[in-house]
Amino acid sequence: EVQLVESGGGLVQPGGSLRLSCAASGFPFGAYDMNWVRQAPGKGLEWLSYISASGTAIYHADFVKGRFSISRDNTRTLLFLQMNSLRVEDTAVYYCVRRKLGGMDVWGQGTTVTVSS
């Protein structure tokens, strides 16, 4: 079964850091581009970051550039999102998503990040 399972979310104070992980299974992880997408409570979807299959191409949304960093470990089939200098407005459900033929076809169940003092 093709599956993405996120972990690492939780409660963090403003200015703090978190590292999200996404464990992939059921498909050749190293052959697919990957993304992180988030959704704040009651709000729409926000694309955050993209990493190519080999890890050589990386893009981040302007509003997280310099604070968030995407990476991957193809040997362990893991995707990461390092989040620093967290703000209250970063509170959201964070999804790990596979990209295939342009569209994002496999989504994890999401992990919740709450930034609050």
Add this chain to the structure above:
Amino acid sequence: QSVLTQPPSASGTPGQRVTISCSGSNSNIGSNTVNWYQQLPGAAPKLLIYATSQRPSGVPDRFSGSKSGTSGSLAISGLQSEDEADYYCEVWDDSLNNWLFGGGTKLTVL
């Protein structure tokens, strides 16, 4: 405010055909293909249409996508109650080097 503009809401009665628009610019929809996602209440989003008009396996052919110039459209024919959900367009922007989502459209089946 999103670079891609969608109507915040849409509605229709069972059996009806509804369309949801996604308005962008030359650097995104005008240059690239459009993806559409469906998000049912409490669930993760699901890919509905990719590359403007392609359906992943398992997506009913009641759902179709198209684009003209700098606008994309999602059409749902034979509307069913289970289609009540939020719908989002997504496209790559050549100027921003970012993927963009529209603000989302909440579809209500009356």
